[in-house]
Amino acid sequence: MTIEVVSEVISHGGMQGVYRHKSTACGCDMTFAVFVPPQAANAPCPVLWYLSGLTCTHANVMEKGEYRRAAADYGLIIVCPDTSPRGDNIHDIADDWQIGTGAGFYIDATEAPWAPHYSMETYIRDELPEIVFANFPAAPDRQSIFGHSMGGHGALTLALKQPDRFRSVSAFAPIVNPMAAEWARRAFGAYLGDDETIWRHHDTCVLIDDGARVSEILVDQGDADPFLEAGLMPDRLEAACKCAGIPLTLRMQPGYDHSYFFISTFMADHIAWHAERLRAP
């Protein structure tokens, strides 16, 4: 579990690092970013996991997400994993941004040729936490998770499957019903095969319908998001949460799109919301 330091830079009083390691789950080198706030000099800090959207690496949110000021204010470690395995010998489809590199969907592929490397659920759920808790001053009993778009899907499904691990979950413009969204259906079919009963374990709305629970959910969604109708469909999350009795705060943000100009606007809000829950006794 040795990790290689790609870069470490002081920012907002803390340390923004980028690290690389050999991943067993993905069978390749994986890169991730960690921000350690100044408070970590005194005691282990809570960890807030941020999962990114399609086409992103660890770097997009690190550069454009504007999370460091709030993380330093509240004393949170922010971990930003990559979105897929990647490398010259990792299967990919050229010029397709919805499958393959940058589009891991935080699931474990079972189908050829994806299965040998595309194990992002195992990677985020098991392998990367081991590495983070072994190498950073992070408190394993204080974890929360959030993400954007495909990463919102990742955050919500992982939180629903590990409600005891995460104290809170939120998302920016999440994919909440991938089984009904064309971009996700193609990837799910490629990675998991044609049996849609298996897909149900990886769909937020379906997981909730099937009985999975979290204590509450916060979602911000721009109403000028070009993916709103065909890909994101927050009304389906609203319906599922209402039926299940899960308190959902869904804030439709007028004029906002799907970009980091949107995410960065509400980043500090989300961090404050998670911090309140992570710092509770």
Added chain:
Amino acid sequence: MTIEVVSEVISHGGMQGVYRHKSTACGCDMTFAVFVPPQAANAPCPVLWYLSGLTCTHANVMEKGEYRRAAADYGLIIVCPDTSPRGDNIHDIADDWQIGTGAGFYIDATEAPWAPHYSMETYIRDELPEIVFANFPAAPDRQSIFGHSMGGHGALTLALKQPDRFRSVSAFAPIVNPMAAEWARRAFGAYLGDDETIWRHHDTCVLIDDGARVSEILVDQGDADPFLEAGLMPDRLEAACKCAGIPLTLRMQPGYDHSYFFISTFMADHIAWHAERLRAP
């Protein structure tokens, strides 16, 4: 003076736009970014000009500078110009990041082959302000300026030459004595020729020694900046300001480097400092 909208995106309650126009000064299309805060819906807002460093376009600070939250809080318009003319028919030296594209140094070149296009001082001083005040709800009597590295040089020299235009000037890791810094000497020689008496009009420390004045200066400088000794030399600004009686707040920031991880850390501080001066009666 028509401008073309490249993009406009809602962010932090305001509008982050990118615009393109035919520049007379530079003889090519020029691109710039403008953030208009929500307060502009009610009345013209003060303008804070941000000049970027070597290799940058308008986009670096727009994506990584984290200025929108503070600008929206204080109701400031932020204008981020490009750092040089650019285009297929604009002279450049391949693989040289210190001269040519991205390295305009905010001066007007007099020497071939640079003179026809490299007129960044005229562009920033005269042409772009006309465009900004014609197209945005900006108050010409409330302007301030800041910048990073080469852009700190630009901000300081322009403020010293137009003390009545700018209410305040600050910089992140500015080049303050380009005549003594190897990277700047090469560019100055190429753009202005060998007569160093002409260079004196474009050097902050020399302008101050020669009698130019501003009311005060704020500078943040990382002490782990790799360019500190050979290129930035803040002690020379300190000496010049002391001798001239210009109040300088020079904050050496321990552990910080030259990147946007540094800039973004102190961005809100600088914006608050300018806002105080821009909003005074």
